[in-house]
Amino acid sequence: MDRTARYGPRRYDGAVILVALALAYLLVNIAIPSLPLDIVTGYIARPAVWGSLAFLILQMPQYKPAAKSRMRLLFTEAGVILAVFQVILTVIAGLADGFGKSPYSFTPSGILMNVVYVGATLAGMELSRAWLVNRMDGRRPALAIAWVTLLYAILPMPLAKLTALGGGAETVKFAASSLLPLLAESLLATFLAFLAGPRPALAYRGTLQAFQWLSPVLPNLQWGTQALLGTLVPAVGLLMVQKLYQSETHQFRRADTEESPAGWIMVSAVGVLFIWFSLGLLNYYPTVVLTGSMRPGIQPGDVVIVVKTTMSKVKKGDVIQVQHTGLPVMHRVVEVGGEGESRYFRTKGDANNAVDAEPVFAQNLRGKVIYVVPKIGLLSMALKGLFARDNQTGSLAPAAAAAAR
Numbered sequence: 399m400d401r402t403a404r405y406g407p408r409r410y411d412g413a414v415i416l417v418a419l420a421l422a423y424l425l426v427n428i429a430i431p432s433l434p435l436d437i438v439t440g441y442i443a444r445p446a447v448w449g450s451l452a453f454l455i456l457q458m459p460q461y462k463p464a465a466k467s468r469m470r471l472l473f474t475e476a477g478v479i480l481a482v483f484q485v486i487l488t489v490i491a492g493l494a495d496g497f498g499k500s501p502y503s504f505t506p507s508g509i510l511m512n513v514v515y516v517g518a519t520l521a522g523m524e525l526s527r528a529w530l531v532n533r534m535d536g537r538r539p540a541l542a543i544a545w546v547t548l549l550y551a552i553l554p555m556p557l558a559k560l561t562a563l564g565g566g567a568e569t570v571k572f573a574a575s576s577l578l579p580l581l582a583e584s585l586l587a588t589f590l591a592f593l594a595g596p597r598p599a600l601a602y603r604g605t606l607q608a609f610q611w612l613s614p615v616l617p618n619l620q621w622g623t624q625a626l627l628g629t630l631v632p633a634v635g636l637l638m639v640q641k642l643y644q645s646e647t648h649q650f651r652r653a654d655t656e657e658s659p660a661g662w663i664m665v666s667a668v669g670v671l672f673i674w675f676s677l678g679l680l681n682y683y684p685t686v687v688l689t690g691s692m693r694p695g696i697q698p699g700d701v702v703i704v705v706k707t708t709m710s711k712v713k714k715g716d717v718i719q720v721q722h723t724g725l726p727v728m729h730r731v732v733e734v735g736g737e738g739e740s741r742y743f744r745t746k747g748d749a750n751n752a753v754d755a756e757p758v759f760a761q762n763l764r765g766k767v768i769y770v771v772p773k774i775g776l777l778s779m780a781l782k783g784l785f786a787r788d789n790q791t792g793s794l795a796p797a798a799a800a801a802a803r
Contacts, residue, residue: 411458412533415526418454419553422447422522427557445515448522455525461532463595464539465643470594476642477590477598480635481605487627488609492617500614512611520607523550524599528591543588551577551584579628586632586639593643620681681706683765685719685726691747692717692728699773702728704765709741717767720745720758728767729754 430443465473502512527550534542555576583603590598610616619627687700696702696717704719712718712731719728729745732753736742743758756762 412530415455415458415530418451419526419549422451423553423557441511441515445518448520449518451522452518452525455522455529458529459533461529463528463532463591463593465593469643470597472642473590473594473598473639474601476639477600477602478605480586480631480638481602483635484606484627484631485609487631488617488619491619491623491627495620495623496618497615498618500616502611504614509612516607516611517604520600520604523553524587524591524596524603527588527599528596531588531592532595539592543585543592547581547585547588550588551580554580576624578625579632582629582632586636589636589639593639623681682768684771685728687728688725689727691749692730693749695748696728696767696770697772701771702767703769703771704728705768706765707763709743709760709763712743712763712766718743718745718758719764719767720762721764722756722762726764731758 425447426444430440430447433440433443435443463470502508527546530549531542531546534546583606587599587603590602682703682705684701685704687696687698687702690698702717702719712734714731714734716731717728718731719726721727727747729747729750731743732746733744734741735744735757739760741760743763744753745758746753
């Protein structure tokens, strides 16, 4: 029997809520911004829209979440713990990327308005999220979780931002630092709402929003760091919540594993992060060392982790990756000269006798080496050498010969 069947008719309920959500989104993004409202009235109009949606949800037929009532407080606590953990990691990342002053008001009236603004918006979103994901066909929960996740990842995005997207690096940055973290956060909130109703989702997202709106100082994270934390932490949290649910209910049947989205979202998140990392989209990227110019500390076949950086953050003694022409090289900074835009470095390989002929300027700097993983690049070097051989003569191709110098 459908676990929602006993809670009243549902023929048109879903359509009503979807229309209400679409109307709320259009009011917030088109109608309200176009009205000649003063700051206070405009600031109140948006929470009024989402508050009305929350009131509508409370009038709709009720539903039964997947978890038993005795477990719902447990999932609410889990939502708070995961959000606090995410905040702590964000603050730790801020120690590396820096902090900035919050743009929000911290006067008593400003704090009150912000609480009303965020609280009403969260109430409308999370009550409707929980209602939709729990009123869908109980025989296909993974599908319901998937489309509700997508819907509620789009709702927080300004319409102007969505319509302005084009292509190129800015779109990649937006997808990595905003869209994918919103999807990951929405997935965790939707799964919590599916298990225990709106309270754990409100606890999770409310804690994150409280930090964002009520902290006078916020981490000023680079977009790559935002992408990493915003995607990986909710994905790991999702896996933990699923295991918690299974351990409390002793549900380890094959069907539960197949229907749960936790496994595939974890694999997808890790896969996406690996691709971002490999392409340097997280400001960190791996490079295989091909030559012995940095012996004995860095050997051919080692893989170095390089972080993108600026001239001002490099000091004497750092190992940096530079590119003048041809292949990039990694040498140590032995001299720092110039000031401001004219700042430059002189570099030298630890195993070389002479300083490099060409100085390093800003346009030549690719990044700074922060970690060395020994020998795991040997297979990559062997494969490159294999495929670089000329099929007719068996000699090394020019590119491979240059890399072997």
